[in-house]
Amino acid sequence: MGKLFENRIIESSIFANKELLRPTYIPENLPHRKKQLKSLADTLSAALKGKTPSNLLIYGKTGTGKTATVKYVDKQLEEKGEKMDSKCTLIYINCELFDTQYRVFAYLARVFNKKVPTFGWTTDKVYSEFKRVIDKEDRCVIVILDEVDKLVTGGEETLYNLSRINSELNNARVRMIGISNDPTFTELLDTSVRSSMSEEELIFPPYNANQLQDILTERAEIAFNKSVIKGEVIPLCVAFAAQEHGNAMRALDLLRVSGEIAEGTKSDVITEEHVRLANEKIETDRIAEAVKILSLQSKIVLSSVLLLSKKNSNRQFSSGEVYEMYRRLCDHLGIEALTYRRVTDFFVELEILGLINAKIVGRGRYGRTREISLSVPEVLLQPLLVEDPMLKAISNI
């Protein structure tokens, strides 16, 4: 250990342990989730006793502690299960990453040491290989499908197969726990799949201001050094997070980034001003991140909205106007324009990312349109778009 390391330790007068504020950290104690914890533990402990637990569906908006709670119970059961030598396996899958049937079953099979190529096999083969490999012995496999709503378009077969798999197994049993932030997603499912998936349901309501306050206070105590936080810092974080429908993840992020900013300005304490700056930084980062992952075509669509709002005093445009601008822009850039139908999908995409507002309004005899406007500042957006070498040409329009 050199001096450098020592210095770094001394330098952080703010954080005792910054990692405790990251979303990956599972705390020892989950405030205001006792009911959900117990419910989940009851359902799952049946698996440890060799019984077959019900399938479970969990609803709640982002930052309501769904994933944290499941991982918390998962961790505990895993430990307990090993001690009791029970043959119960919990597998956590984020369906945003594994969003097709092939990928899900390939991942599942790999957990049981079965080699499956990234593609090439038929999905049927992957599925039956998975079945074969788990059915070798009497065991219980619990599949946790986080963001399960991402499977509805394209991967719904996955849910169908998982819900009927038990009738094709002789020794093993498979259960699933679905986690979704969209309570309406089951409406799109086949009725038999739906009823099988939601044998039990668990709801995670958004945290209210008092609960957020508790969470932050508890976490701040272990993550920060003593008396670093000034009086109004936590209430302000709570206030910002409450605007985001009680998103605890956002609140913890705010706290962490506030601390980083305080640290960067060589301040010994975190002030309200740091929280305000942190809120801006998080928003700016979010936008930059969103723009970065857009396809070129999406970026052109977004540029069209940007150009329109720079040129016009009114800030609201019909989908037709935006498409018109998009065609002109494609022409200008020498890129083949896509059809209107395709571009409407980009409108939806951009709205979900929070980069534009696109409300559908009925105009009576004059049909329906989306009224489209930017939902982020022009000055922020333009430099991000121009970063794309293909879009350099728009910088001087």
Place this chain on the structure above:
DNA sequence: CTTCCACGGGAACACTGGGGTG
């Protein structure tokens, strides 16, 4: 009630990148 427009679901198609088969 009619009428009109864009919305949005779905079929069809093209293309990619891999495995299996003879």
Place this chain on the structure above:
DNA sequence: CACCCCAGTGTTCCCGTGGAAG
């Protein structure tokens, strides 16, 4: 090796539909 099959993605094309002004 050549050839076909298959999953997945991105696209175009077609058409039924929602809903408020007229």
